[in-house]
Amino acid sequence: MLRSVWCWPALTTLLLGLYRITTPEPWRDEISSWSAANRTLPQLFAMLGNVDASNGVYYLVLHAWTGVFGDSVLSLRLPSALAMAAAAAFTALAALRWFRSRVAAVAAGLLLAALPNVSAYAQEARSYAIVTCAVAAGGWCLLRALERPRAARWAWYGLCTALAGVFHLVSLSSLAGQCLLVGLHFRSVRDARVLRRFPVAALAALLPTVPVMLLGRRQSGRQLDWVAVATRHRLRMFWPEFLGSFSVMYAFLALAAAALLWRGRRTAAVQAAALAVLPVLGVWLVSQGRTSYFVDRYLLFTLPAWAALAGGGVGAVHAAVRALGARPAPPGARDPLKALPRAWRPTGPGLAAALALAVVAVPGLLGLPEQRGARHVTAHTETDYRGAARLVASGYRDGDGLVAVGGRKAWMMVGPGVAYHLPGGVRPRPLLIARTAVRADDLFPTECPVPVRCIGDVSRTWVVTIGTGDDPYQALPADQAGALRAVFTPSEVRHVRGLTVSLLVRARGRA
Structure with a gap:
C-alpha cells in the first residue's frame, strides 16, 4: 500500500487536516450544521421543507455520524478531514491515468494537500470537502470508463456524480468540463459507445438531484440573497483567493503551462484544465441573473483538477530532466554525471523523488502564511x-x-x-x-x-x-x-x- 501513488497524498492531506483541527472556533455555518443534525429525523425533515434543503443530505449524514460519535468539534469536523484525504487519493489516481507518470500522480496529490483552502475546508463541518471528494472520485471513474467503457464503470461514475449533486447542486457544473473531456477522448479514439453511455450515465446521475433542485429553487431567495453580484472584477480576483494567494496562483500556472507543453500529454492537460476552469466560468455566467451562486467554497470541487494539472507539470519537468540526462555525451567529452551514484543520476529514482518534492515544495512554502491563518482560533469567525x-x-x-x-x-x-x-x-x-x-x-x-x-x-x-x-x-x-x-x-x-x-x-x- 505504501508504494501506491494515492497513499502518501492521502496520508499527508489527512495529517494536515487533523493538525489543530479543533483550534479554529466553529463559525455560524458550522453551528447551523450542528443545529440541524442535532434534531430528530422528523424535526430535520420538517425544517428542510422550509429552509436549507440544498444541504439536507449533508445534515442527514451528520445526524447519523453524531449519533454514533457525538457532537464535539473534532467529531463534527472529522468527516470533512477524511473526505479531503480521499479527494487527494483520487486526485493522484486521476493524474496517473492522465499523465502515465507516478511522479506526476504523487505530485498531484501532494499539491492538493498544499493548497490552503484544502486545509481550511478539511477542518469545517460543512459539505464542501465531501463534494470535493465525490467530484474527484467521479473524474477518476470517468477516466476509467473511457478507458474501458463497461457498464459497471459508468455506473460508478454516475453514482459519484449523483452524490456530489445531492450534497451541493453547484457541483453539477463539473459536467461542463466533463463534456469537453469526453469530446476530446472521442476525437482521439472514435468509440461511439462513449457518446451513448456518457449522456445516459450523466442523466441518471441528475435524477436523484431533482427533489433537491425543486426545493432549493423555492428557497433560493432566502438562502442566496447575501451573495454579491458576480462581476468581472470578482472573477479576476477569484483565482488568487481560491488558490491561496497570488504567489501560489503563479506557481500553479507555471506548472500548468509545463503540463500543456508536455509532448504526448497535451490532451490530458487540456482535459484537466477543462475540469478546473469551465465549471468556474459556467457558474460565473449563470450568476449574471437575479441569483448569484459565485462563492469560492461552492467551487472547491475544482481544486483536484488544478492539482492534477499542476502535477502533470511536475511530471513534465521530471521527464525533461531525465531526457537531458539520457542524452549521450559528445565523443571524447567527460560526463560529470558518472561521478554521481546511479540512483541520483537524472535517469535514477533518487533524483526523481528529490525533484518532485522540490517542485511541490514551492507552492507549499508559498502558501504557508495562509496555512497558518487557516488554523488560527479566529480563522472562521470574528465572534467568540x-x-x-x-x-x-x-x-x-x-x-x-x-x-x-x-x-x-x-x-x-x-x-x-x-x-x-x-x-x-x-x-x-x-x-x-x-x-x-x-x-x-x-x-x-x-x-x-x-x-x-x-x-x-x-x-x-x-x-x-x-x-x-x-x-x-x-x-x-x-x-x-x-x-x-x-x-x-x-x-x-x-x-x-x-x-x-x-x-x-x-x-x-x-x-
Whole structure:
C-alpha cells in the first residue's frame, strides 16, 4: 500500500487536516450544521421543507455520524478531514491515468494537500470537502470508463456524480468540463459507445438531484440573497483567493503551462484544465441573473483538477530532466554525471523523488502564511461563541433566562452558537421567543410579537449581543430593548471577541 501513488497524498492531506483541527472556533455555518443534525429525523425533515434543503443530505449524514460519535468539534469536523484525504487519493489516481507518470500522480496529490483552502475546508463541518471528494472520485471513474467503457464503470461514475449533486447542486457544473473531456477522448479514439453511455450515465446521475433542485429553487431567495453580484472584477480576483494567494496562483500556472507543453500529454492537460476552469466560468455566467451562486467554497470541487494539472507539470519537468540526462555525451567529452551514484543520476529514482518534492515544495512554502491563518482560533469567525458561553456558565443560576440577538441578525447564529458551548447542566430559558427554531421548523426561532409578554417571571437574564460597546441592548430590535429596560436593570456588562455578554437583574417592584 505504501508504494501506491494515492497513499502518501492521502496520508499527508489527512495529517494536515487533523493538525489543530479543533483550534479554529466553529463559525455560524458550522453551528447551523450542528443545529440541524442535532434534531430528530422528523424535526430535520420538517425544517428542510422550509429552509436549507440544498444541504439536507449533508445534515442527514451528520445526524447519523453524531449519533454514533457525538457532537464535539473534532467529531463534527472529522468527516470533512477524511473526505479531503480521499479527494487527494483520487486526485493522484486521476493524474496517473492522465499523465502515465507516478511522479506526476504523487505530485498531484501532494499539491492538493498544499493548497490552503484544502486545509481550511478539511477542518469545517460543512459539505464542501465531501463534494470535493465525490467530484474527484467521479473524474477518476470517468477516466476509467473511457478507458474501458463497461457498464459497471459508468455506473460508478454516475453514482459519484449523483452524490456530489445531492450534497451541493453547484457541483453539477463539473459536467461542463466533463463534456469537453469526453469530446476530446472521442476525437482521439472514435468509440461511439462513449457518446451513448456518457449522456445516459450523466442523466441518471441528475435524477436523484431533482427533489433537491425543486426545493432549493423555492428557497433560493432566502438562502442566496447575501451573495454579491458576480462581476468581472470578482472573477479576476477569484483565482488568487481560491488558490491561496497570488504567489501560489503563479506557481500553479507555471506548472500548468509545463503540463500543456508536455509532448504526448497535451490532451490530458487540456482535459484537466477543462475540469478546473469551465465549471468556474459556467457558474460565473449563470450568476449574471437575479441569483448569484459565485462563492469560492461552492467551487472547491475544482481544486483536484488544478492539482492534477499542476502535477502533470511536475511530471513534465521530471521527464525533461531525465531526457537531458539520457542524452549521450559528445565523443571524447567527460560526463560529470558518472561521478554521481546511479540512483541520483537524472535517469535514477533518487533524483526523481528529490525533484518532485522540490517542485511541490514551492507552492507549499508559498502558501504557508495562509496555512497558518487557516488554523488560527479566529480563522472562521470574528465572534467568540465559546467565550460568551463561558461567561454565562460561570455566573449561571437555575432559572436564568437568555436573550440572544436575533431579528435581522439571526443569521449570525448567536443563540445556537452560545448553546453549543454551554455545559450540560447550564440550560437558561430562551426569552422573547414565541417558538424555538425546532418548533418553528426553521434554523431561526420565531420571535415574540409583543416582547414584554414573553418575559414571564424570570428574575435574571443573560443578554448576548453583537459588538463590544457598553450598551447591553446594542443590536437588539427596539421593541425587545424597550421590554428588557422596563423590567430589568444591568448588573454587569462584559465583552469577548465580537460579542457583549450582559447580566440583567429584575428591578424591585417591576412586574
